[in-house]
Amino acid sequence: MASSNRRDFLRLAGLGGVVFASGCAGTAGRPLADDFYFVQLSDTHWGFEGAPNPDARGTLPKAIAAVNALVDGGAGGGPDFVVFTGDLTHTTDDPAERRRRLREFRELAGTLEVPVVHFMPGEHDAALDRGEAYREFFGPTSYAFDHRGVHFIVLDNVSDPGASVGDAQRAWLADDLKRRPVDAPIVVFTHRPLFDLAPAWDWATRDGAQVIELLMPHPNVTVFYGHIHQEHHATTGHIAHHSAKSLIFPLPAPGSQPRRTPLAWDPAQPYRGLGFREVERERAAWQITELPVVKA
Secondary structure (H helix, E strand, O other): OOHHHHHHHHHHOOOOOOEEEEOOOOOOOOOOOOOEEEEEEOOOOEOOOOOOOOOHHHHHHHHHHHHHHHHHOOOOOOOOEEEEEOOOEOOOOOHHHHHHHHHHHHHHHOOOOOOOEEEEOOHHHHOOOOOHHHHHHHOOOOEEEEEOOEEEEEOOOOOOOOOOOOHHHHHHHHHHHHOOOOOOOEEEEOOOOOOOOEHHHOEOOOOHHHHHHHHOOOOOEEEEEOOOOOOEEEEEOOEEEEEOOOOOOOOOOOOOOOOOOOOOOOOOOOOOOOOEEEEEEEOOEEEEEEEOOOOO
């Protein structure tokens, strides 16, 4: 079934949210990448306990069930892959507890009925030990892969406690980009925003401008990230940046209050502000559909 028909199905099923189109047009003379879609989930914070989410141990399983419903009952079939854009677990000073949470998260993610699942760390997973425990369970913190004509790059801007990508990883990125046609469609996954969204709230990457400089010569780049626990859309030049909602608690709009404290849980509207997204590539553009954790 065509992508537009699947969006109609989601809307009629009461699952669909806002659809946001991100330009990533093909270049004349180059074949377009195949149409497909993936699901982005972010900031699950497995191990968190507190008033901002009294269902902290239930929200992730509910989200997984919602994704599996796309596979089992969704029009047009399930997603090609799922990507978790960081903060899989909630931070802890105890190395043994950190590994227990990572193990439990991996087991839960293993119940996704999707053929491929990609992971990347957030600072809650990796900053205290520079990604050591994370790598034991999920492998490299940065890597690249290709899917149906699109080149995907996973960048780590969290294992460095200083919130930098770092010289070595930028050199790796530069080399990777040199191997691609300049007009190839490229998607970057990262946890923190690469641009200075709200540096006082740690919503930035210290050398993000240098990363963006490396990406700028490529006209078809889109960035998907997490960290800020809300949907947000911005551009740096021609590069579109899209943040995802959290699966644990929402945070306030950038700079809207003195501190980035979690928004209060509303018993009358549980799971408000939480969700995940479907990202479709259709006719060389990205179509983003925001989905709730639990159908209203």
